[in-house]
Amino acid sequence: MVMFLLAVYFIICVLLIVAILIQSNKGTSIAGVFGGGSDTFLGASSAVTWLNKATTYLAVAFLVASFLLMLIPTMRGASTIPLDIPAGSEQSGAAPSAPIPSDGGTTQPSSDLP
Numbered sequence: 001m002v003m004f005l006l007a008v009y010f011i012i013c014v015l016l017i018v019a020i021l022i023q024s025n026k027g028t029s030i031a032g033v034f035g036g037g038s039d040t041f042l043g044a045s046s047a048v049t050w051l052n053k054a055t056t057y058l059a060v061a062f063l064v065a066s067f068l069l070m071l072i073p074t075m076r077g078a079s080t081i082p083l084d085i086p087a088g089s090e091q092s093g094a095a096p097s098a099p100i101p102s103d104g105g106t107t108q109p110s111s112d113l114p
Contacts, residue, residue, distance in 0.1 A: 002072055009065045016058040023051055 002069075005065060005069060005072070009062075009069060012058055012061050012065055016055070016062055019051060019055045019058055023055070
């Protein structure tokens with residue numbers, strides 16, 4: 001199931017990239033950034049083509065597949081965060097612990113002060 005979903009996810013990603021790259025340029029002015037040509041800035045937009053619809057459907061499929069890939073490990077009861085660490089493994093950057101005195105730590109440290 002996961003491998004099939006990953007394969008579909010990969011295909012959706014490639015198709016979405018291709019669909020975005022082959023779309024026509026909306027304009028080189030600042031109005032092109034907001035989705036229209038210079039004559040349609042904040043006005044009527046151009047006709048919706050099949051490529052625009054395909055891009056929208058692929059974007060929705062990308063989001064749904066991303067959400068499903070996130071949910072699958074939690075549906076199986078697995079956690080993405082390791083909750084148990086083996087007893088013998090210590091981090092290399094951890095400070096060494098102080099040795100425990102042989103009398104159980106009940107004696108006070110000796111002091112040279114009167």
